[in-house]
Amino acid sequence: xxxxxxxxxxxxxxxxxxxxxxxxxxxxxxxxxxxxxxxxxxxxxxxxxxxxxxxxxxxxxxxxxxxxxxxxxxxxxxxxxxxxxxxxxxxxxxxxxxxxxxxxxxxxxxxxxxxxxxxxxxxxxxxxxxxxxxx
Numbered sequence: 001x002x003x004x005x006x007x008x009x010x011x012x013x014x015x016x017x018x019x020x021x022x023x024x025x026x027x028x029x030x031x032x033x034x035x036x037x038x039x040x041x042x043x044x045x046x047x048x049x050x051x052x053x054x055x056x057x058x059x060x061x062x063x064x065x066x067x068x069x070x071x072x073x074x075x076x077x078x079x080x081x082x083x084x085x086x087x088x089x090x091x092x093x094x095x096x097x098x099x100x101x102x103x104x105x106x107x108x109x110x111x112x113x114x115x116x117x118x119x120x121x122x123x124x125x126x127x128x129x130x131x132x133x134x135x
Contacts (some may be wrong), residue, residue: 037068077121078128079112087092092119093133103128 077087096115101107105126112127
């Protein structure tokens with residue numbers, strides 16, 4: 001599943017903008033449940049359940065999905081002895097760009113750096129830099 005990050009209780013967080021591009025949080029439950037509103041806290045970068053959203057005593061199960069807009073994280077990653085190295089961000093990334101090159105060797109997307117299928121940054125051929133990853 002693209003744009004996902006695994007969290008406790010078998011929940012999966014997906015990052016999506018709303019129509020206006022603002023951050024939006026919602027929970028999608030399986031079965032008869034629909035999407036319910038969550039509130040986004042910019043300081044903590046977390047979604048919290050709004051008042052009277054779920055029926056009293058309702059529990060979120062393993063199929064729960066939380067939706068928020070993607071975030072960028074800066075990640076330092078360095079090829080060792082011109083070899084391949086993988087660096088894992090805090091959550092699986094969906095895009096990577098070179099923010100600042102540190103090495104004298106070139107850092108070229110797809111040749112000396114990129115993303116693995118699992119969302120980690122890979123560097124090779126002496127590339128060393130600070131990378132912006134988007135969740």
